[in-house]
Amino acid sequence: MAGPVGEVDNLKVDAPPGEEADDGEEDAEEGADTASSLQGRSQKQQRQEETQEEQEEEEDKTASAASQAPAPSPTGEAKGDVEGVDGEEGDPDAAADAGETGAGAAKKRKKKKKKKGSAGVSTCPGGTGSKVAPARGVTGFTDSYVRHGQTEPPTIPVEDLFEEGSFPEGEILEHPRDFNSFRITSEEKRAEERLQYAGLYDKARKAAEVHRQVRRHAQSYIKPGIKLIDMCTTLEEKNRELVRENGLDAGIAFPTGCSLNHVAAHYTPNNGDDTVLKHGDVMKVDFGTQVEGHIIDCAWTVSFDPQFDPLLEAAREATNAGIRNAGIDVPLNEVGAAIQEVMESYEVEINGTTYPVKSMRNLTGHNIGPYDIHAGKSVPIVKGGDSTRMEEGEFFAIETFGSTGRGHVVEDLECSHYMKDINAPRVPLRLPKARQLLSHISKTFGTLAFCRRWLERPDGGSATINGVSGKQEKYVGALKQLCDSGLVNALPPLCDVRGSYVAQYEHTILMRPTCVEVLSRGDDF
Ligand SMILES: [Co+2]
Numbered sequence: 001m002a003g004p005v006g007e008v009d010n011l012k013v014d015a016p017p018g019e020e021a022d023d024g025e026e027d028a029e030e031g032a033d034t035a036s037s038l039q040g041r042s043q044k045q046q047r048q049e050e051t052q053e054e055q056e057e058e059e060d061k062t063a064s065a066a067s068q069a070p071a072p073s074p075t076g077e078a079k080g081d082v083e084g085v086d087g088e089e090g091d092p093d094a095a096a097d098a099g100e101t102g103a104g105a106a107k108k109r110k111k112k113k114k115k116k117g118s119a120g121v122s123t124c125p126g127g128t129g130s131k132v133a134p135a136r137g138v139t140g141f142t143d144s145y146v147r148h149g150q151t152e153p154p155t156i157p158v159e160d161l162f163e164e165g166s167f168p169e170g171e172i173l174e175h176p177r178d179f180n181s182f183r184i185t186s187e188e189k190r191a192e193e194r195l196q197y198a199g200l201y202d203k204a205r206k207a208a209e210v211h212r213q214v215r216r217h218a219q220s221y222i223k224p225g226i227k228l229i230d231m232c233t234t235l236e237e238k239n240r241e242l243v244r245e246n247g248l249d250a251g252i253a254f255p256t257g258c259s260l261n262h263v264a265a266h267y268t269p270n271n272g273d274d275t276v277l278k279h280g281d282v283m284k285v286d287f288g289t290q291v292e293g294h295i296i297d298c299a300w301t302v303s304f305d306p307q308f309d310p311l312l313e314a315a316r317e318a319t320n321a322g323i324r325n326a327g328i329d330v331p332l333n334e335v336g337a338a339i340q341e342v343m344e345s346y347e348v349e350i351n352g353t354t355y356p357v358k359s360m361r362n363l364t365g366h367n368i369g370p371y372d373i374h375a376g377k378s379v380p381i382v383k384g385g386d387s388t389r390m391e392e393g394e395f396f397a398i399e400t401f402g403s404t405g406r407g408h409v410v411e412d413l414e415c416s417h418y419m420k421d422i423n424a425p426r427v428p429l430r431l432p433k434a435r436q437l438l439s440h441i442s443k444t445f446g447t448l449a450f451c452r453r454w455l456e457r458p459d460g461g462s463a464t465i466n467g468v469s470g471k472q473e474k475y476v477g478a479l480k481q482l483c484d485s486g487l488v489n490a491l492p493p494l495c496d497v498r499g500s501y502v503a504q505y506e507h508t509i510l511m512r513p514t515c516v517e518v519l520s521r522g523d524d525f
Helices: 025-029 043-062 092-097 144-148 187-196 198-221 228-242 306-325 332-343 432-445 476-484
Strands: 171-173 250-260 263-265 282-291 294-303 346-350 353-356 364-368 378-380 395-403 417-420 449-451 488-491 502-511 516-518
Touching (some): 198 294, 198 502, 250 294, 250 417, 294 306, 306 395, 432 449
Parallel strands (some): 250 449
Antiparallel strands (some): 171 516, 282 294, 346 353, 364 378, 364 395, 395 502, 417 449, 417 488
């Protein structure tokens, strides 16, 4: 999920699409200083990037539409391979070839010297499995979870595949900056981890493994022609099954976002919405899992037309840059500057017109607390934000949005996402219907986000909690009253201008005392 909606200006409900007045901010930004974003990188990282840059230039010569191909691990120094896949190489070319309908159609052009690459990021090309996603934007095989003993399609709850205490570790990165170099070997910091964090890591890793398996399965059936409401329902049912939903102790963390094209975030179909995915769409799939309140927030972008490859790559590499630059005591604004630097080094040609890729200036990543998807800190994706620092023990969702539009979102379209305010005031509710709905929301979702579709299920959002008698009837007025009284926040879709395209990639990372763990990293992105 994107945060924070509090920063969205130009609140717009009924204005015709594409007619926002220009607020003039855009122009002020152009041409400003961009120098500071690299200062946090180690020489080693820069060397790795240069190495990869050379490799990529080679690749550009041979296959210009290769952005779906798994990136080679640049120096062989990648740390913290995702569990169980080291040494197993599939056929990465298979992933690149599948769905390739117009090699050469998608040109990757850079405005300036590339400051990019997944150096230091192990993306596990290939891996186990045999099935390739119909969509672009992900690498490897959709059935790669068979290496853990999972069935294809997956049916075994993830907790039955691993011993407690042994859920797979995410990708391990060193904290950036010289002042952090002691951490990875510090005996004191390791002792701190053993004492304070061991149980927590395992729960977060379980949620992350569920996310990986659910999304891998989704990547196998997301193709043009699917009804988005069916896609979301199928994904959410699998999420409940693999996490072994148990009320607020384990389950879905927020509604399945499937925002299309100029819609950047917070769209999921309400009942009656028959939108069908098309070959020319750019869809952000953003969903969450939670185990005892530890939330994994992770997203990728689906497209089928190779002309969008550079847009997807921009967001993917910008997210990876954000991850590489994140660490204890790093100011959030410097992470944002590094993200923007990478994002805006891309341009994309769509139907003969070349667009610069813009970092969305009013969307951000965010820290995550227990049952609290937006716990107060924002990770900007442009330079110039506040210099609050990341701290030990914090979870962050690093998410970036690249746009061919204005690079600025407004609220628009019908609302589907809602969330009880974690700091909700105690407001006396006169209407019994509103009291009843609030009680249902509190027991079923707590402070986790939910959508209208879930209220209308027979179980009202959780069979564990409500059995088959949870369905909410004629609740729209009551829901509006809860929103008006500040108890529940409405989170409407966030949109750039109509006709534009937005791509997003997102991972959840943990500021461990010794290292940064990219909990949700997979062999797909
Ligand atoms: Co998020």
